[in-house]
């Protein structure tokens with residue numbers, strides 16, 4: 001039907017007779033004799049000049065035959081890649097008429113989210129959405145190619161599955177043939193892929209759909225896509241290297257440039273220096289330890305196990321309201337307080353602060369020298385338990401310094417040696433930081449019994465510009481260690497058998513040491529596309545309340561369908 005794409009015409013095509021197909025964008029009539037219409041397909045837009053008036057409207061689908069010519073002087077449009085040329089002597093054939101679109105098909109229109117999702121097929125015509133979905137496709141293609149090249153074998157695992165231990169709420173699917181029984185949609189292929197290692201697949205990957213029935217946020221949808229991998233006879237580094245190849249090549253394919261080398265940092269260092277387990281390395285403002293400065297302090301507020309500070313360059317300009325806001329924010333985040341010091345002079349040191357008078361001279365100059373603050377800066381200090389002090393200042397650092405998502409370089413980071421357990425459940429048992437199959441750090445096996453909260457794990461995350469792109473670990477393949485971990489988690493043997501018996505059973509038939517990883521593709525694509533909402537990189541996402549305004553899902557089932565499934569819907573609250 002067509003010889004060219006709208007967006008590819010250039011001066012080199014002048015005099016060619018071409019056929020294009022697409023949607024009518026803007027249309028302008030110049031008297032009775034001349035009409036201009038913009039014709040758009042996914043590749044771009046080109047201007048068509050039609051003699052006389054032409055009966056087409058916005059978003060009609062047309063085929064245009066015409067001759068390419070240079071635009072007359074003074075009418076070149078430098079904003080448009082095709083802006084030097086136009087089509088003349090046009091014959092326009094209408095392929096489909098269209099109702100007026102619910103919103104203009106251009107990137108500038110601000111449109112309500114639910115309207116966009118209701119008419120997603122129109123929304124996706126917008127250049128930005130076209131670019132995002134195509135960028136996503138390049139990322140998936142590059143990842144798949146990278147894994148195949150590295151000897152990984154693609155295996156599809158079932159969607160109708162059974163609970164897996166990632167800890168999120170799961171979607172259940174009623175079984176018609178086994179009344180009263182349910183499948184569970186996989187939170188991830190975790191157990192399936194570990195079984196593939198027992199099965200001798202050696203290196204597995206899958207571009208896997210995962211489902212978690214958790215509240216939706218800008219960075220979370222019910223369904224998401226992972227590059228999921230597992231490999232046998234590997235170290236942490238081997239797994240990280242394989243994933244590094246995939247994300248570096250995907251970045252190149254997506255944005256045309258490779259990222260700089262990927263650093264590695266332990267979880268402890270990440271927390272200590274940045275106050276989060278997913279540091280955004282695009283900017284500084286690292287946390288500074290003031291423990292020594294306040295080691296013998298007389299000031300009660302600073303007599304804490306940990307005193308941390310962050311220097312805010314030129315933050316001295318912040319007014320009292322902003323500073324009070326920061327103090328409130330720190331309290332909201334769990335700190336007892338936040339002290340601020342405006343550096344009015346660095347040599348000799350002079351500070352402005354409600355606490356200035358109670359500090360000793362050594363403390364006053366210590367704050368300035370330890371943080372490297374200069375005149376005009378602001379220093380924020382939290383004194384608390386180590387974790388609280390780090391986390392609170394880490395968040396304040398992000399609030400004050402974090403660049404927008406699409407800005408700056410792409411700074412990937414491996415964070416390693418996560419704690420094996422994180423927090424406790426309602427019964428006071430430790431909770432797995434990753435999942436219960438994660439191998440403890442070999443040096444910390446002894447601590448499993450004596451001090452589980454201090455056990456490090458062989459789990460690692462990949463971080464990009466402050467976004468957690470994914471997690472992975474070396475898995476436990478030895479029954480004795482697995483039993484100790486279940487023990488520490490407070491999972492009795494019978495329960496372990498009931499929940500994960502089929503995996504543990506399989507391990508008795510010869511389990512190779514193995515480990516793996518999963519990269520969250522939606523998040524990865526969002527960062528690469530410079531979008532902070534995942535919905536912008538997913539063709540058909542759900543709204544915040546979990547609905548799809550286009551299809552109306554979720555919907556009630558007919559009485560008959562419910563009967564067949566053996567289900568009865570009870571009123572809310574029952």
Ligand code: ASP
Nearest residue numbers: 188190471472516517518
């Ligand atoms: N199953 C894990 C996840 O979805 C990834 C892994 O450990 O490989 O986060």
